[in-house]
Amino acid sequence: xxxxxxxxxxxxxxxxxxxxxxxxxxxxxxxxxxxxxxxxxxxxxxxxxxxxxxxxxxxxxxxxxxxxxxxxxxxxxxxxxxxxxxxxxxxxxxxxxxxxxxxxxxxxxxxxxxxxxxxxxxxxxxxxxxxxxxxxxxxxxxxxxxxxxxxxxxxxxxxxxxxxxxxxxxxxxxxxxxxxxxxxxxxxxxxxxxxxxxxxxxxxxxxxxxxxxxxxxxxxxxxxxxxxxxxxxxxxxxxxxxxxxxxxxxxxxxxxxxxxxxxxxxxxxxxxxxxxxxxxxxxxxxxxxxxxxxxxxxxxxxxxxxxxxxxxxxxxxxxxxxxxxxxxxxxxxxxxxxxxxxxxxxxxxxxxxxxxxxxxxxxxxxxxxxxxxxxxxxxxxxxxxxxxxxxxxxxxxxxxxxxxxxxxxxxxxxxxxxxxxxxxxxxxxxxxxxxxxxx
Amino acid sequence: xxxxxxxxxxxxxxxxxxxxxxxxxxxxxxxxxxxxxxxxxxxxxxxxxxxxxxxxxxxxxxxxxxxxxxxxxxxxxxxxxxxxxxxxxxxxxxxxxxxxxxxxxxxxxxxxxxxxxxxxxxxxxxxxxxxxxxxxxxxxxxxxxxxxxxxxxxxxxxxxxxxxxxxxxxxxxxxxxxxxxxxxxxxxxxxxxxxxxxxxxxxxxxxxxxxxxxxxxxxxxxxxxxxxxxxxxxxxxxxxxxxxxxxxxxxxxxxxxxxxxxxxxxxxxxxxxxxxxxxxxxxxxxxxxxxxxxxxxxxxxxxxxxxxxxxxxxxxxxxxxxxxxxxxxxxxxxxxxxxxxxxxxxxxxxxxxxxxxxxxxxxxxxxxxxxxxxxxxxxxxxxxxxxxxxxxxxxxxxxxxxxxxxxxxxxxxxxxxxxxxxxxxxxxxxxxxxxxxxx
Numbered sequence: 001x002x003x004x005x006x007x008x009x010x011x012x013x014x015x016x017x018x019x020x021x022x023x024x025x026x027x028x029x030x031x032x033x034x035x036x037x038x039x040x041x042x043x044x045x046x047x048x049x050x051x052x053x054x055x056x057x058x059x060x061x062x063x064x065x066x067x068x069x070x071x072x073x074x075x076x077x078x079x080x081x082x083x084x085x086x087x088x089x090x091x092x093x094x095x096x097x098x099x100x101x102x103x104x105x106x107x108x109x110x111x112x113x114x115x116x117x118x119x120x121x122x123x124x125x126x127x128x129x130x131x132x133x134x135x136x137x138x139x140x141x142x143x144x145x146x147x148x149x150x151x152x153x154x155x156x157x158x159x160x161x162x163x164x165x166x167x168x169x170x171x172x173x174x175x176x177x178x179x180x181x182x183x184x185x186x187x188x189x190x191x192x193x194x195x196x197x198x199x200x201x202x203x204x205x206x207x208x209x210x211x212x213x214x215x216x217x218x219x220x221x222x223x224x225x226x227x228x229x230x231x232x233x234x235x236x237x238x239x240x241x242x243x244x245x246x247x248x249x250x251x252x253x254x255x256x257x258x259x260x261x262x263x264x265x266x267x268x269x270x271x272x273x274x275x276x277x278x279x280x281x282x283x284x285x286x287x288x289x290x291x292x293x294x295x296x297x298x299x300x301x302x303x304x305x306x307x308x309x310x311x312x313x314x315x316x317x318x319x320x321x322x323x324x325x326x327x328x329x330x331x332x333x334x335x336x337x338x339x340x341x342x343x344x345x346x347x348x349x350x351x352x353x354x355x356x357x358x359x360x361x362x363x364x365x366x367x368x369x370x371x372x373x374x375x376x377x378x379x380x381x382x383x384x385x386x387x388x389x390x391x392x393x394x395x396x397x398x399x400x401x402x403x404x405x406x407x408x409x410x411x412x413x414x415x416x417x418x419x420x421x422x423x424x425x426x427x428x429x430x431x432x433x434x435x436x437x438x439x
Numbered sequence: 440x441x442x443x444x445x446x447x448x449x450x451x452x453x454x455x456x457x458x459x460x461x462x463x464x465x466x467x468x469x470x471x472x473x474x475x476x477x478x479x480x481x482x483x484x485x486x487x488x489x490x491x492x493x494x495x496x497x498x499x500x501x502x503x504x505x506x507x508x509x510x511x512x513x514x515x516x517x518x519x520x521x522x523x524x525x526x527x528x529x530x531x532x533x534x535x536x537x538x539x540x541x542x543x544x545x546x547x548x549x550x551x552x553x554x555x556x557x558x559x560x561x562x563x564x565x566x567x568x569x570x571x572x573x574x575x576x577x578x579x580x581x582x583x584x585x586x587x588x589x590x591x592x593x594x595x596x597x598x599x600x601x602x603x604x605x606x607x608x609x610x611x612x613x614x615x616x617x618x619x620x621x622x623x624x625x626x627x628x629x630x631x632x633x634x635x636x637x638x639x640x641x642x643x644x645x646x647x648x649x650x651x652x653x654x655x656x657x658x659x660x661x662x663x664x665x666x667x668x669x670x671x672x673x674x675x676x677x678x679x680x681x682x683x684x685x686x687x688x689x690x691x692x693x694x695x696x697x698x699x700x701x702x703x704x705x706x707x708x709x710x711x712x713x714x715x716x717x718x719x720x721x722x723x724x725x726x727x728x729x730x731x732x733x734x735x736x737x738x739x740x741x742x743x744x745x746x747x748x749x750x751x752x753x754x755x756x757x758x759x760x761x762x763x764x765x766x767x768x769x770x771x772x773x774x775x776x777x778x779x780x781x782x783x784x785x786x787x788x789x790x791x792x793x794x795x796x797x798x799x800x801x802x803x804x805x806x807x808x809x810x811x812x813x814x815x816x817x818x819x820x821x822x823x824x825x826x827x828x829x830x831x832x833x834x835x836x837x838x839x840x841x842x843x844x845x846x847x848x849x850x851x852x853x854x855x856x857x858x859x860x861x862x863x864x865x866x867x868x869x870x871x872x873x874x875x876x877x878x
Contacts (some may be wrong), residue, residue, distance in 0.1 A: 194683050216694045244633050245684035252691020253654045
């Protein structure tokens, strides 16, 4: 077993290899090289998707904070998603938004059917549209989660025969994916298919259909609906089951000719950090399919760890789960190790952290920010990577006689400023890169 | 939780429903009804396959017992299979054969590639042909196990590139399935595909291929080869993984259009009897695919149970694993409960017990017969079902004026004798059945 430091050391050159470009930037002004001048180069965004759920910003984005304690417009009491039970009482404010946008460039918004359309025919579309637009206005792409899942699905489906449940599921996907196209072009289309037909905690319409038609026809049905509604969307298959079962499911789905754009891997670590070895082994097993990988749901705790003998994490219900100083130090360390591990593998394209603030799912201290709104060490540790070690702060460079500057930078969006003019350019692929900018 | 007695009670009417027929037998002699006469009706065989491995009968069937301690013809030191490490020193004799044929009507013979063809080009075909014929001569159909597996596979495959390993695998299947056709028409074509590409205990040629081409193409390749070599054969997919992973694999294989005849479920219970509830739930999950189910490898111990924290059963190596009186009583009880559970579900068509005698795989006391050759209580308990409660012993019946007798009997082969003549008939399907016999 390598030490943590050795692991981190091993990741760094791979991160440089897979995540940065050796850029040669040629600057011209009015068609002529800007030779022998000083230019200011600055990174604007990462190509890697550093994501987080944005569930708790729905009230802020909808101007509902002044009406705290009241239900939202139309009496909708929340499509905040499963993480929101506590957060509904503490919706995120401008202060949290500032912290959020300083760290993340990718948001996941909740489309749990049972909350999005508690009453059949009254979907919470407007509030989610406003929230998606709020993120888009701030330059943050949004993913919708999930379109089909047996948990938190609509109770009223159980009044319908299976064929009609299936039709409602397809219609629901067409409505959301079509209606949000342009604002939301990435979807967790179906969640946790491995367990879907054998889920036995409670009856629900989606499990009934999955049991009747089988997993692969279920995946085909929902992917076909989403693809048709928005051919430009990026469509994910998402699961928490990291065993051979998910591999077998993926192989069956791909053999059946269903096009999956991205494989989603959940990694809620309420029972302890996986460590580099397990994380890399997991990525390797799913990288075999040649598809991009998103870590879609990651949690690392800053309090005590859930006992290992809990099989369904939902079974762990405790009145108070505090964040502790030792836990916060451990979390900061694990956050750095986990993000470094993910970025060291070229197929991982996104990482979504499951909740900025404490008190989300299971009341766990899994956030980067305490309940009192102060950032934890994990926040600073991740920021020192995303906006520090992996970031080009505004940097003065001198062009050569052909108007060129050379630098190594993380893949993403950049701007260059000289003589009072600014232009942007991208570094899209690792390795040697040439960019031409006309100011 | 129901009591054992309640469970057994629940199974009995289902066994009657699914495994017996209410037969009306019409007996004619020289074209005329044998009216008002006494006939003797007796069962000859069960339709249900009460199976056991026959590995340890290879020396007896090949006349090698006189040469005990010597290698077999051609210097082949054994294709006895994994269960044979100890049994090779104690090959089964005529006494064990008598016990075997009094209880079982279905044998599994070993085709582990690494033992069947230790040296490339020198397969142990003749000894296995003799053994298969020895069983066939005694009216017992034989299944071959397995044609493709990453464990106990041929070491020499590792000297070959993957494409050639795959060709050798196909050729090996064609050779065995074609060469034994007529004597062996049932095969465990591929074993443990769920773990095959991620098996990491040691390097082997089959895992290499499975990792490169994927599970479903691997299954297609070996099933195509077997089907082509013997279109009349019954071909099984077999696995020990009873989780959703095997379900996902099966769904993928079926969606890919690969024809599977029977699903094989292993149930080595070295860590304790599953119980009726888990057994039935497992059957139900795999019955969804509409295919017949075989319990292919079952072990129940008459000694102490392996600790639950052992993940790979092969890791449990102890010098002595004795059969105990308490263990033997428990095993007998569990054998009755397990067989009753299996027969209570209509899709289960076979049950193969993994070893008549103690000292097989892992040296476990999993047999029906002790090392000294005496039958355990489990032997008598199972025999009292198979040849007692579920069996029509020779029974005198009086025909009515149209030559008919009526009786309820387990599905299988029967004979009727009257006036010094004997004829046979079958009861093939449960429910009302009519059979006409001309003496």
